[in-house]
Amino acid sequence: MxxxxxxxxxxxxxxxxxxxxxxxxxxxxxxxxxxxxxxxxxxxxxxxxxxxxxxxxxxxxxxxxxxxxxxxxxxxxxxxxxxxxxxxxxxxxxxxxxxxxxxxxxxxxxxxxxxxxxxxxxxxxxxxxxxxxxxxxxxxxxxxxxxxxxxxxxxxxxxxxxxxxxxxxxxxxxxxxxxxxxxxxxxxxxxxxxxxxxxxxxxxxxxxxxxxxxxxxxxxxxxxxxxxxxxxxxxxxxxxxxxxxxxxxxxxYPVKDTPRAVPFQVIGVGVVLNEAGEVLIDQRLNEGLLGGLWEFPGGKQEQGELIVETISRELREELAIEVAVGEELISVEHAYSHKKLRFVVHLCQWISGEPQPLASQQVRWVSPQCLADYPFPAANAKIIAALLKDLPRMS
CATH class of the missing domain: 1.10.340.30 (Hypothetical protein; domain 2)
Known part of the structure; x- marks a missing residue:
């Protein structure tokens, strides 16, 4: 003492x-x-x-x-x-x-x-x-x-x-x-x-x-x-x-507090394409660390849910659209200070429904080549690169 x-x-x-x-x-x-x-x-x-x-x-x-x-x-x-x-x-x-x-x-x-x-x-x-x-x-x-x-x-x-x-x-x-x-x-x-x-x-x-x-x-x-x-x-x-x-x-030194356990979440992400070859993106609300940025739509995987089910459900709930979930494009690990995420990304084909920003500021169909004109979170850079690399095979 x-x-x-x-x-x-x-x-x-x-x-x-x-x-x-x-x-x-x-x-x-x-x-x-x-x-x-x-x-x-x-x-x-x-x-x-x-x-x-x-x-x-x-x-x-x-x-x-x-x-x-x-x-x-x-x-x-x-x-x-x-x-x-x-x-x-x-x-x-x-x-x-x-x-x-x-x-x-x-x-x-x-x-x-x-x-x-x-x-x-x-x-x-x-x-x-x-x-x-x-x-x-x-x-x-x-x-x-x-x-x-x-x-x-x-x-x-x-x-x-x-x-x-x-x-x-x-x-x-x-x-x-x-x-x-x-x-x-x-x-x-x-x-x-x-x-x-x-x-x-x-x-x-x-x-x-x-x-x-x-x-x-x-x-x-x-x-x-x-x-x-x-x-x-x-x-x-x-x-x-x-x-x-x-x-x-x-x-x-410096003495540190006992570190808290960092939660881990799996996020299902849909790269949704329409018949014109455009991709659907939405702009996050102006709140939190990533507020105002654009992203590919998706959300958290629920317990016992297949990732393709997560993507279908999230796109229905957040954008009011129906999609056909296709093959996996990429899986990306990303760590923030307060949580760790795994983004499991699937290509999707738009079926029906006019996209609505039910949980975002706005939604937009854009050419994949124009994605660089929009500010995205860092984790999305690998998703965009994988999409652009995969486009010739899809066309």
């Missing part, structure tokens, strides 16, 4: 200044300061900004949202395509949701894209009548950013510290892990968010004029040294202060 108290209540403040300065010294040499890797963090002439210099707020905003639950190397090409399509907040505010989701396709957590779109207009209203190209016109208030859809404290602070060098702390997954190991914290960090925020704030408070650099250094330390698995403690600038390292059990 005494050991738990000492770990939980180790005073952080006397160490904050030394930790911040040693981290920044490490980062100056080993940080990810490559314009090709983080273009939004650099001035237009390719320099890392000085403390008094501001960066493009729009670019920082989009990057921070894309990097929620997504690694840097995955998000970067999406960010580049996004900024090419929507180089100004005015362009984003007038964009169609279809185009926004199509650009986001494959990045996951599609509600982030819809929230960017819905946040553009109120943000533009705050900037007006000044031009959005004037950086000083953008809001610098944390609460203002947190009032936008999908923007929490870490994202808002990340935007402001990156763009304006505002002295604000962040607490993303990398930072939580690093701080939990540094303190050998005996509880899952998510249960002690307030305490973790205190630690992160103390680090920024020690070097307030370099908040931008410090936050980037914290994230780089977590991404390249204090990684989730096999951390490289030998090169860590905080090794001599790390309680987890001193305990000889870095892998134990």
């Amino acid at each position: 005494g050991q738990r108290r000492s770990a939980e209540h180790r005073d952080f403040s006397p160490l904050a200044a030394e930790l911040s300065h040693s981290l920044l010294a490490w980062w100056e040499v080993h940080g990810r300061k490559d314009p090709a890797l983080k273009p939004w963090m650099f001035t237009k002439d390719g320099r890392w900004p000085e403390p008094h210099e501001h960066l493009n707020v729009l670019e920082c905003w989009i990057a921070e949202v894309m990097l929620q639950q997504t690694q840097l190397q995955v998000a970067l090409p999406y960010w580049e395509r996004w900024m090419e399509a929507f180089p100004s907040i005015e362009r984003l505010a007038e964009a169609r949701e279809h185009d926004v989701l199509l650009l986001w396709q494959g990045l996951g957590y599609y509600s982030r894209a819809r929230r960017l779109l819905s946040g553009a207009k109120p943000l533009l209203d705050q900037i007006a009548p000044a031009s959005s190209t004037r950086l000083l016109a953008w809001p610098k208030d944390l609460d203002c950013w947190m009032g936008l859809p999908g923007i929490g404290r870490t994202t808002a602070a990340g935007i402001l510290s990156s763009a304006f060098n505002s002295p604000l702390a962040i607490l993303d997954g990398n930072v939580r892990r690093v701080l939990a190991r540094l303190q050998a914290h005996p509880r899952p960090p998510a249960r002690d968010q307030a305490l973790c925020w205190q630690w992160s704030e103390a680090l920024v408070a020690a070097v307030p004029s370099r908040a931008r650099d410090l936050n980037q250094a914290l994230m780089d330390l977590g991404a390249t040294v204090c990684t989730p698995h096999s951390p490289n403690c030998g090169v860590c600038p905080w090794q001599k202060h790390c309680a987890a390292y001193a305990a000889g059990d870095v892998g134990r």
Whole structure:
């Protein structure tokens, strides 16, 4: 019990200044300061900004949202395509949701894209009548950013510290892990968010004029040294202060809750073709992680039900159509954070009934060659590829 108290209540403040300065010294040499890797963090002439210099707020905003639950190397090409399509907040505010989701396709957590779109207009209203190209016109208030859809404290602070060098702390997954190991914290960090925020704030408070650099250094330390698995403690600038390292059990931290069993479901999917060779797709309702995306119709297999029966029933219930279920096209395994799915996909021939969006926004017959014009969830990419490969045999 005494050991738990000492770990939980180790005073952080006397160490904050030394930790911040040693981290920044490490980062100056080993940080990810490559314009090709983080273009939004650099001035237009390719320099890392000085403390008094501001960066493009729009670019920082989009990057921070894309990097929620997504690694840097995955998000970067999406960010580049996004900024090419929507180089100004005015362009984003007038964009169609279809185009926004199509650009986001494959990045996951599609509600982030819809929230960017819905946040553009109120943000533009705050900037007006000044031009959005004037950086000083953008809001610098944390609460203002947190009032936008999908923007929490870490994202808002990340935007402001990156763009304006505002002295604000962040607490993303990398930072939580690093701080939990540094303190050998005996509880899952998510249960002690307030305490973790205190630690992160103390680090920024020690070097307030370099908040931008410090936050980037914290994230780089977590991404390249204090990684989730096999951390490289030998090169860590905080090794001599790390309680987890001193305990000889870095892998134990951060402490995790007992993982919940992930449910498994089988989904029957129908690729429905009509006599013209068109395929039927429907658009999901604007709710949940995949809201607003298009998909091939189908649904969950009930206990004791054959998969061909599942497909027939789901298409009847959701679209009011009758189909002849044919051969299996493909089976696709896909894992989300909260469940695992197996999509069993069959080719189907439309028999009767005018398709109706009984459980979706809209339905549409489209040429298979035009499927690339619609945003689909990632799991559907393999289905589309299998369909296009199989078309010559069916014709």
